[in-house]
Amino acid sequence: MRPLLLLATLTVLVGVTLTVPAQEKRVHHQRDLSDHVHDDSHGYQYDHEAFLGKEEAKTFDQLSPEESKDRLGKIVDRIDTDKDGLVSHVELHYWIKHRQRKYIEENVDKHWKEYDQNKDGKIAWEEYKNTTYGFYLDEEFDDVDDKVSYKAMLTRDERRFKMADRDGDLIATREEFTAFLHPEDYDHMKDIIIQETIEDIDKNGDGKIGLEEYIGDMYTPEAGESEPDWVQTEKKHFSEFRDVNKDGYLDASEVANWILPGEIDHADNEAKHLIYETDTDKDEKMSKKEILANWNMFVGSQATNYGEDLTRKHDEL
Numbered sequence: 001m002r003p004l005l006l007l008a009t010l011t012v013l014v015g016v017t018l019t020v021p022a023q024e025k026r027v028h029h030q031r032d033l034s035d036h037v038h039d040d041s042h043g044y045q046y047d048h049e050a051f052l053g054k055e056e057a058k059t060f061d062q063l064s065p066e067e068s069k070d071r072l073g074k075i076v077d078r079i080d081t082d083k084d085g086l087v088s089h090v091e092l093h094y095w096i097k098h099r100q101r102k103y104i105e106e107n108v109d110k111h112w113k114e115y116d117q118n119k120d121g122k123i124a125w126e127e128y129k130n131t132t133y134g135f136y137l138d139e140e141f142d143d144v145d146d147k148v149s150y151k152a153m154l155t156r157d158e159r160r161f162k163m164a165d166r167d168g169d170l171i172a173t174r175e176e177f178t179a180f181l182h183p184e185d186y187d188h189m190k191d192i193i194i195q196e197t198i199e200d201i202d203k204n205g206d207g208k209i210g211l212e213e214y215i216g217d218m219y220t221p222e223a224g225e226s227e228p229d230w231v232q233t234e235k236k237h238f239s240e241f242r243d244v245n246k247d248g249y250l251d252a253s254e255v256a257n258w259i260l261p262g263e264i265d266h267a268d269n270e271a272k273h274l275i276y277e278t279d280t281d282k283d284e285k286m287s288k289k290e291i292l293a294n295w296n297m298f299v300g301s302q303a304t305n306y307g308e309d310l311t312r313k314h315d316e317l
Contacts, residue, residue, distance in 0.1 A: 026197055026259050028184045033100060033266050040277075044297050050270045051298050053099035060299045068299045069292055075299075076288045086285040089271050096267040104185065108178050115177075123177050125161050125170040132157070156196065163192050194256050209250040214238050274298070 033050035040047070048057040060068055079087050079095045115123045115131050133154055164180035165172055166188070172180060183189035201209050201217045215238075219231050242250055242258050250258065278286050278294045291298060 028193070028260055033096070033270055040297075047270070047274065047297050048299060050096055050267075051099070051274070053102050055102070056099070057299075065295075069295050072295050072299045073288060073292060076291050080288075086283075086287055087275075087291065088285050089275060092274065092286075093268055093271040096270055100267065101185070104178060104182050108174065108181060111181065112174070112177070121174075123172045125158065125165075125172075128161065128172075129154070129158070156199075160189075160192050160196075163189060190256070190260055193259065194252050197255055197259055198252065207251075209255065210248065211235065211238050214242075214250065 034046040034048075034054070036043075036046040036049065038046040045057070048060065051057075052060060060071070063071070076087060079091050081091055081094075082088075112123070115128050117127045117131065133150075160183065161172065161180050162168075162170070164176045164183070164186075166176060179186040179189050183192050198207065198209060201213050203213050203216070204210075215231060215234060218234070219228070221227065238250075239246075242254060244254050244257065245251075274297065275284065275286055277297060278290050280290055280293075
């Protein structure tokens with residue numbers, strides 16, 4: 001079957017190792033802006049990756065200071081969407097979020113051409129269904145379980161598509177299709193994430209998750225196998241933390257608290273930080289002049305590295 005038949009499985013999962021309980025894969029932690037520590041006293045690599053995105057930051061590392069400043073000036077013009085000559089917190093916050101979403105955009109790009117069959121710049125539900133499930137629509141299934149599973153995936157995808165389709169015309173714009181593929185990044189899709197999680201774990205179909213279902217989702221004991229310590233820890237977490245009302249089950253609100261924890265908006269904090277450090281006239285906005293005067297914080301503390309690169313290239317000749 002096509003990989004996207006498994007869209008019912010949440011699209012961004014945290015990697016699991018033998019020492020990490022499998023339930024952690026269901027928790028949607030907000031992605032950090034950089035793998036570097038945010039400590040300006042030791043350099044600005046965190047700020048560079050937050051402002052540019054990780055891949056673009058690598059490109060800027062190879063530029064001379066003059067080239068970095070020139071490109072930064074052009075970026076500032078793009079960030080200043082209202083063209084008032086100043087970068088506000090709203091504009092900078094949007095820009096940082098946009099740079100961090102690049103991997104999502106690349107994923108959407110990969111699938112867009114396949115599903116936009118009539119090349120009208122939109123993807124109708126019928127286009128998606130025919131491309132993903134077309135071969136199986138008239139298929140006769142020998143195995144009843146296969147037929148049930150197939151129909152469940154189709155129904156689930158259709159429900160998610162309709163939720164992403166804000167105007168209800170069953171034709172997805174690029175933004176709506178992005179919400180369909182990556183619901184974890186959209187507030188209006190959170191109910192779908194919760195519903196799909198419950199459906200995945202709720203084996204008896206009562207609409208809630210009991211302790212046995214919760215543990216069974218991550219651990220199936222082998223014959224004669226002793227229960228790992230982390231399973232006991234997860235049972236304790238279920239009873240003491242996840243089951244807030246102590247009724248022995250996780251309902252939708254408790255599942256939401258578990259898989260969608262409230263977290264700090266890293267992009268918002270970074271925008272405030274950059275403005276605070278750059279806004280010399282304290283009008284809570286940044287002019288291009290103020291930004292270029294602090295270019296090393298945004299894109300360019302690589303001047304030393306650039307010099308080392310030139311020396312290394314010269315030695316290699």
